Amino acid sequence: MSDLQKTLLKSKLPKPSTSDLVLPEEKIEEATSEDSDRGTEEESPTPPSDVPPAEFAIPERPSRKQHQQHYKATPWKAYWRDTESLDLSTSSPCTFKVYYTMPTLSPSKSPTWFIFHHGAGSSGLTFSVLAARIHASLPEVGVLAYDARGHGATRCDEDHQTGTDASLDTLARDFLGIVAHAMRLSSGLPADSSSPTKPVEVVFIGHSLGGAVVTEAVRRFTEFWPPGNNLPKPIVSGLVVLDVVEGSALEGLGSMRSYLASRPQYFRSLEDGIRWHVKSHTVRNSVSASVSVPGIIQLGANGRYKWITDLLLTEPFWKSWFVDLSSKFLEARSGKMLVLAGTDRLDKKLTIGQMQGKYQLEVLPEVGHFIQEDAPEKLAALLEQFWHRNRRGAALEIKALNTHAALWASSSATPGRNL
Template identity: 35%
Template sequence: SQSGAKMRMGPGRKRDFSPVSWSQYFESMEDVEVENETGKDTFRVYKSGSEGPVLLLLHGGGHSALSWAVFTAAIISRVQCRIVALDLRGHGETKVKNSEDLSAETMAKDVGNVVEAMYGDLPPPIMLIGHSMGGAIAVHTTSSNLVPSLLGLCMIDVVEGTAMDALNSMQNFLRGRPKTFKSLENAIEWSVKSGQIRNLESARVSMVGQVKQCEGITSPEGSKSIVEGIIEEEEEDEEGSESVNKRKKEDDMETKKDHPYTWRIELAKTEKYWDGWFRGLSNLFLSCPIPKLLLLAGVDRLDKDLTIGQMQGKFQMQVLP
């Protein structure tokens, strides 16, 4: 019960919903430039570790690379590996010309392009790990052979049958979310209390990747998120345009006072791609010719194809209730 929970917390002890920086969990951050027909796209990655295989992490729909922050700290302390967590297109701090195109094919190509841009002709051994939408993209990337040095594939809590069934209720879930939040703290608090993020520590570092400040209602230029503002200020410093920099800071201060936060991506608008992410996924996963791991929250989530594949020993399965 709620009162029981309050008692355990101790009298008058309030939970801290303030945001925490990515730098508490990752060692570095990089904007990887990828050339394509329409010009340059930049993909935000967060990294940790200096040797061993690379765990390339792909987040779920609406989330961002920061959703892997707590996982990164935990795995780096246990295993010698390198972490590369990627903001997929349309998400987080990644900037692409066509952020509306969230097809499985396009996003899988993005993953291959980022690996190539980061490592050139000699990529290290890579394990692709994806959650939900990211799991689907990991499978599409693998089956199209877009990452040549792939060691293994891990899909977290995504099963075609369950996902296809869940898509029907997805729009209702999205409609039920608040449209705006008055502050980052407010967004973090909502995410935990609504059960969208179970782990308060994770919510404090990752919600900034899910929400942004609303486009300016009164400020003429509109606003970017605080995080973007800081990064752009650093870039402007390098160019030595002090006055622009100062004005930017003032604009940001105005914006912070006046405008609430909203979701970075309108997931409802991505509906036309959902089917393409998940349809045929189980067999696609089974046909990938590398070691495979399926992490599930419950064994009841297996669909028919995966149940048969599991009986035939085609992949390793781990249930984490």
Template identity: 35%
Template structure:
């Protein structure tokens, strides 16, 4: 959830560019003489997750009817465990995962009430429940043979990552990356959140229209990322004969304060190496400003993006994650990962 400009889409132009007549192009030609003009439906057509992740899986949680959906990529290195923001899905990390998997493993979870996950209570988005969900999925995936894990969380997912780290129940936790969420600004924005949720477009005649709106009037700026991630955030409503949002965030307001209250202190007190990625310096609150000056965590401001940094600039985001892993020598045995840059800085004492 974020407070991006949720302006309605302009009406489609009555005159669309005509399709260029097709003509045979040699299979060995590097490119056609002139690319065909794309129609609106082609430009915003869905892209399959299989072009970015290696596989998907359903994780059944013992002694419950909860089933969590995960997307996985990569075969070696530490596990970059990704937690999406409210209203997004695990596919929010698809384009970035395609690059991260060259150097590390990636697991992207559909959180409770989101994506393809299905739980006994999809509206229980309390921070305690969601933290337990994450720990249960990790336990189901790896048992007692835990790999080195870097928790990466965007927005609401960032608060979950911080709270999971604060529980000190993940013995192999090796790093914490929080993406564009800060306690001070998040708490201040909560009073506007219902208005933001209700003012966005609620019904879409097609998935293509939903993708188009999210790029033109919603929070995403990268068309290709939206083509992968947006379809998983929708359900088809048979009664309304249209697509609607899968996550019913407007019904979970009672939990919002718990996501962010005390977040800065929990983040600063986590003993593992930490990285905070922000879309703007105005998001930094006082506690984090002091902590950053004291060198308690690494902070990077990623320019020219919206709230969903991992979607808007996936290659840059992936490089930041890979460099964080290398810099802090996070690996299966605490050694540098082959192929990553050899120069690294040992974490300061207050990061250890």
């Protein structure tokens, strides 16, 4: 694209908001000064953090005209059918907070799951409105999200001196442990069961840092699949990455600390926290913010709400999250879709890959970094179309696996077969 075309395009699009790892060049001042003064204290020299995740986004300055909005917190159960705390022993034992709605099961069809991973500083509740939209349109599809280690309501037995193990390897292993649990759920098996189940079709969807995690999980699926169980590996029919690109993510790392310092340290209430996210345009959809923000702030000892996740503790891992992300994504063996909030985020590798038809590119220019919250209906429609387009290959693979399993079962009953 020529420089002139880029200039014309950018003049028509709103200024792109950032992602997990692209940081602000200026603080959000006038537009949120009233809320920040009420809900912020400068007591702590090290800011706790919930990052607006992977390229660490620059929230846009809100317009001075604000429609009257309500900022009351909405419970998770308004969008998910069930929740549970799941114990997983990976690099260090964790109890993961999981939110899900089961697929409508059919005796003649294998179950399908859309499994989500949130960005740095966020939580599984960021996908609440989107997941409800998907299941309402596709009841045969189950939806599941969870709070990663160090985030939301998930708790880990980790050394407080070294902080959270936020390495990409660990996060990808955690994710596949959650995938295995989803397979047991749809088979009616307990969490510790190793009984065989039907093949399960899955679509992995990751926002910002979560995009890097699900891409790594696909790349190292065989290596990271939980050992010691008899679960067949699921069929990965789709890999979807939301608003993260290697180049812009790495470029934003140098500004990360200044971004974290620019945000309010405390809020007087959940409503103040929701209001700040909406007025700062960190999340542009107040309906979604009302359910997602309560998952990222918690009541502190001083009677005010603070960020749950301190991303400064994960600083040693920032660069490793995104190095080679473009190559990994392009090489993933599944249907692939990249959804961005702006056209200028593509790096050279992704631009070439898109021209070669290696993945589907969708751009939603009128949304911010939190695509899943700002435009849940548009994204749900894209995901539904993507799944229908890619499920044919998955269906053929599942049919072959079922045939193989039936043949194996009948032959194993033959005397002397186990010798």
